[in-house]
Amino acid sequence: MPAEARQIDDHNAKDLAQVLLDAHAGDALAALRSAIADAEFLCDQLQTASMCISSGLVRGWKPKFQRET
Secondary structure (H helix, E strand, C coil), X not given: CCCCCCCCCHHHHXXXXXXXXXXXXXXXXXXXXHHHHHHHHHHXXXXXXXXXXXXXXXXXXXXCCCCCC
């Protein structure tokens, strides 16, 4: 994993959740809608990239469209 990549642990996730709520003036529904829209956009971008990038370029790596829990 690159050094600049950030692991989201439980404490960090709570901080990010608060940042998201603050960005939407405490409106939880607006924050959730924004997070869902962002997730849909990123899934679409990942799907587009996976169709454009050859497996040789990424040495056989294939993107995952669902995160592992």
